[in-house]
Amino acid sequence: MKRQICLVVPTNRECTATLAEVMAEAEYAKRHHDVDVRLLVLDSSDDLTAHAKVLAGARDALHLDESQQRDFLRQVVGHAEVSEPGRLLDLLLPRKPSYGACTNRAFLIAAALGCESVHRRDSDLYFQTYAGEKIFPIHIELSALGRPARDVVTTENILDDSRRDMPVAMVGASFVGDMSVDVEDIRDADGYYDLVSLWAAPGSTEAEKRALVEDSFTGSAPFEGDHSVLSVVDPMRVDMHNISFHGLHEKVPLPPATDTIGSDYFLIHVADRAGLPGVLHNRHIVNFHTAERKSDAGFLAYQMRFAKFILSMYYFHYIYDRMTTDDPKDISAIVRESTWQPRAGNEAQAHLMEQAYRRLGGRFTRVADRIREQRDTLLFEARRDIEDYADLIDAWEGLVAAARETPLPHA
Template sequence: MKRRICLVVPTNRECTATLAEVVAEAAYAERHFDVDVHLLVLDSSADFAAHAEVLGAARHVRHLDEATQREFLRRVVAASGTTGPDRMLDLLLPARLSYGACTNRAFLIAAALGCESVHRRDSDLYFQTYAGEKVFPIHAELAALGRPARDVMATEDRLDDSRRDMTVAMVGASFVGDMSVDVEDIRDADGYYDLVSLWAAPGSTEAEKRALVEDSFTGSAPYDGDHTVLSVVDPMRVDMHNISFHGLHERVPLPPATDTIGSDYFLIHVADRAGLPGVLHNRHIVNFHTAERKSDDGFLAYQMRFAKFILSMYYFHYIYQRMTDDDPKTISAIVRASARQPGEPNEVQADLMEQAYRRLGGRFAAVADRIRDERDTLLSEARRDIEDYAHLIDAWAGLVAAARETPLPHV
C-alpha cells in the first residue's frame, strides 16, 4: 500500500500562481515516489473559486473554506471529550489570524486523511528553476522523512551514533528572495539593530546579539545541485514555508497565538532540543512579499504582528532553554511555568520596542504610537497566548485520536 502524505497550503489571499506550482509539486512526488499525495488547501480568502479552478488539476485535493474546517473541528473537539469545547474550537480556528492554528488544523486534517507526514508550503512562494527544471522540496523530504536515520543517504552526515536508530522526524530548508520577515526596507537604518536585537535570548552578549541580527530573517544561496545534511537541525537554518514533519506533529501542536509571526516555528525548536534526527537540504523556495503587505493597512498590521512576536519571545526563550525532549507532558509543564514569569522584564521590552520604532521614524512612527496605545493589551495577550498553548498541548493527543476517526465533511 502506498504511503499517504499531506501537502498543505494555508492561505488568506489570492495565490493562484503559487497553487499551480504546488499542484505540480504534488504530481512530481507521485511520479518519483511510491506515495499518494493529498493536497490540502485551507482557504480563508475571497478567491475560493479561482483557487478551485487551479486545484482541479490535482489528483487528490481537499480545498476547504473556513465553514467546512469549523464543522470538522467541531466534530473532532466533541469526539475528543476535552473540557471547554468552545474554548478549544476558538484555539483551533480563532477569529484573528494565527499561523500556528492554521497549521494545527492541517495536522488534524492530515490525521483524518490517514496521512503519515505533513509537508507545508505558504501562499507567498514559488519554486526555483535549475537546468530548466523546477526544484521541488518534496524530493528531499520524501527521500528521508519517516525513515530510520541509519538508512538515510546524505551529502553530509553529522548525526551522533546514539541517534541512528531514531526516525527522521523533520526535513526542511530555507528560502531565497525577500526576507522572511518584512523588515528589508529598514535593514540599513540606524534603528534596525535596536529593533531586531530585541528578540535575542535574555543574557545574550553584545556579540551574540549582533550575530543574531546579521543572521535573522535572511535567506540562503540559490540551488546549484542537491546538498543534504543528516543532523539535529539548527532552527535558524529552516523556515516553516519549506518544512515537513513525521510523527512529531501528532505529539505536540503549535502555539495558537493570534496576530503573531513566528508562532508556527515551535516544532523546529522541539526537534532541536529533543535531539531528533532531521535533514537539512538546499531545495529552497523563493519567498516574495505581496503588494498588500506594502499598503498602509497591511504594513501596520504586519509590524504589529512582529511586535507581538518580540513580546512572545520572553516566554519562548524560557521554554527553549529548558526543553530536553518531545514529551508533551514535560513541555506543557515548562510552558505553564513560563506563563508564571514576572511581567516586568517584558514591560521593559515593550518600552524599548516602542522607542526603537519611533527612532526609525516615517511610517514606523505609527507603529510606535500603536504599541504605546495598546501596550497593556499586547503584554496581557502575549501571556495569555502561552496559557492557551499549555491547554492545547494537554488536549492534543485526544484531538489527534479523534481526528483519525472523524470523516471530513463532503466538499
Template sequence: MRGICLTLPTNRPCAATIAAVGAEADYAADRFDNDVHLLILDSCAPSVYAEHAEAVRHLPRSPRLTVHHVDEARQRDFLARVVERARSAKAELLLDLLLPDGVSYGACTDRAFLYAAALGCESVHRRDSDSRYQTVHGRPVFPVHHELMSLGKPAAQAARGVSETALTQEQSSRRVALVGSSFIGELSVDIGGILAADPEVYRDVVSLWAPAGWSAEQKRELAAESFRGAGTQPFERDHSLLTLVDPMRVDMCNVSFHGVHEQVPLPPARDTIGSDYFLLHLVRNAGLPGVLHNRNIVNHHTAERRTDTGFLAYQSRFAKFLLSMLYLHHIYDRMAEAGDSLLDERGRIRAGTVAAFAREATRLDTAENLQRLDALEAAYRRLGGRYAAFADRLAARRERLLAEARSDIEDFALLTEVWSELVAAARHTAPSPPPGPPPGAASGSGLPGVSR
C-alpha cells in the same frame, strides 16, 4: 503505501502558487510510492476562493493524488466534530484556538496536522502562499524530493540517501522527524524597510528577539543573521545533511514533519509571526534526527503588506513576536536542559513535559517585555513617518499586548495537554464532503475537495 499530506494554508490570492504546489504534489505521486493528499486550507473571501477553485480544476490528474480545497466553513465543521469526539471540557475554547478570528500561523498548521490524521497521512509537508520554487534549466526544484527520501525512516537507513551525516550512534537509531530547508529572496520577516531606512535602528529592533541576558556582540550577530534564510545564492546541485537540524536553517515554507506533529501542536497565538516554528526547536532539543537540504524556496512579499492597513497589521504581529520570546526562550532553555528525557521509551515526545514548561513560563516576570516595548517604541519613533504612527498605536496597546503574550502561552499549554486526544479523534473523523463538485470536476471521494 503510505499517505502524505502536502499542505498550503492561505488567506491571500495565490492561484499561481496553487498551480506550483500542485505540480510538486504530482511529482511526489509520480516519483515515490505514496498516496499524496494536497490540502489547501483556504481562509480567503468567496471571490478569491472561487479563483483558487478554478486553479484547482486545472491541476494535474493522477490516481495517487487527491486535492482537498477547504474553505473556513468546512474547516470549522470538521474541527467541531473532532473536538466533540475528543470530549474535551473546554470544547468552545479549543475550537476558537484552532480556528480563530484573527491570523494565526500556528493554528492554520495545527489544522493541517489534524486533517492529515483524518486522511491517514504519516507526514505533513508545508508550503506558503508567498513563495515559489527555484528552477534549473526550466524545471522546478521541489523540496518534497528530499523529504520523501528520508522522512520517517530510521536515521541509519536514511544515511544511505544523504550527502553527509552528523549524528551519534544513539541518535542514528531514531526515526527522521523533520526534513527541511530555507529560502532565498526577500527577508522572511517584512522589515526590510527598516533596514533600508536606518541599519542601526534595524539592528536594535531585531536584537529584541534575543534572550535578555545575551551580550551586545551576540545580539549584533543575531541581527546580522536573522530572517535572511540562505541568502541569495541560487540552487546549483543537491546537498543534504542528516543531523540535529538548527532551527535557524529551516523556514516553515519549506519543512516536513513525521510523528512529532501528532505529539505536540504549534502555539496557536493570534496575530503573532513566528508562532509556527516551535517544533523545529523541539525536534532538535529532543535529539530527534532531521535532514537539512538545499532546495531552498524563493520568498517574496505580497503587495497587501505595503498598504497602510497591511503595514500596521504586520508590525503588530512583529511586536507580538518579540513579546512572545520572553516565554519561548524559557521553554526552549528548559527543553534543551531536558534533552533526551523529552522522549519516552517509545521515542515519542512527552507532551506533558512540554506543557509543564509552558505553564511554568506563564509565571515569569514581565519586566523584560516592558523593556522590549520601550525599546521598540523608541526605535520606531526614530524612524518617523508611519513607523512613528505605529509607535503611537503601540503605546496605546501596551497592557493589552503584554496580557495577550502571556495568555497565548497559556493557550498553548492547554492545547498541548489535549493534543493527543484531538489527533486520536481526528483519525476517526471524516472531513466534511463538499457542497457539490464544481463544473467539469471529476466526482469526489467523499472528502472535501476535488479528486484528481
C-alpha cells in the same frame, strides 16, 4: 499499500500562481516516489472561486473554506470529549489570523486522511528553477522522512551515533528572495539593530546580538546542486514554508497565538532541543512579499504582528532554555512555568520596542504610537497566548485520536 502524505497550503490571500506550483510538486511526488499525495488547501481568503478553478485540475486535492474546516473541527472536539469545547474550537480556528492554528488544522485533517507526514508550503512562494527544471523540496523530504536515520543517504552525516536508530522526524530547508520577515526596507536604518536585537535570548552578549541580527530573516544561497545534511537541525537554518514533519506533529501542536508572526516555528525547536534526527537540505523555496503587505493597513498590521512576536519571545526563550524532550507532558509543564515570570521583563521589552520604532521615524512612528496605546493589551495577550498553548498541548493527544476517527465529508 502506498504511503499517504499531506502537502498543505494555508492561505488568506489570492495565490493561484502558488497553487499551480504546488500542484506540480504534488504530481512530481507521485511520479518519482511511491506515495499518494493529498493536496490540502485551507482557504480563508476571498478568492475561493479562483482557487477552486485552479485546483479542479489536481487529483486528490481537498479545498476547504473556513466553514468546512469548522464543521470538521466541531466533530473532532466533540469526539475528543474535552473540557471547554467551545474555547478549544476557538484555539483551533480563531477569528484573527494565526500561523500556528492554521497549521494545527492541517495536522488534524492529515490525521483524518490517514497521512503519515505533513509537508507545508505557504501562499507567497514559488520554486527555484535549475537546469530547466523546478527544484521541489518534496524530493528530499520523501527520501528521508520517517525512515530510520541509519538508512538515510545524505551528502553529509553529522548525526551522533546514539541517535541513528531513531526515525527522521523533520526535513526542511530555507528560502531565497525577499526576507522572511518584512523588515528589508529598514535594514540599513540606524534603528534596525535596536529593533531586531530585541528577540535575542536574555543574557546574550553584544557580539551574539549582532550575529543574530546579521543572520535573522535573510535566507540562503540559490540552488546549484543538491546538498543535504543528516543532523539535529539548527532552527535558524529552516523556515516554516519549506518544512515537513513525521510523527512529531501528532505529539505536540503549534502555539495558536493570533496576530503574531513566528508562532508556527515551535516544532522546529522541539526537534532541536529533543535531539531528534532531521535533514537540512538546500532546495530552498523563493519567498516574495505581496502588495497588500506594503499598503498602509497591511504595513501596520504586519508590524504589530512582529511586535507581538518580540513580546512572545520572553516566554519562548524560557521554554527553549529548559526543553530537553518531545514529551508533551514535560513541554506543557514548562510552557505553564514560563507564564509565572514577573511581567517586568516584558514591560521593559515593550518600552525598548516602542523607542526603536520611534527612532526609525516615518510610517514607523504609527507603529510606535500603536504599541504605546495598546501596551497593556499586547502584554496581556502575549501571556494569555502561552497559557492557551499549554491547554492545547494537554488536549492534543485526544484531538489527534479523535481526528483519525472523524470522516471528512468534503474529501
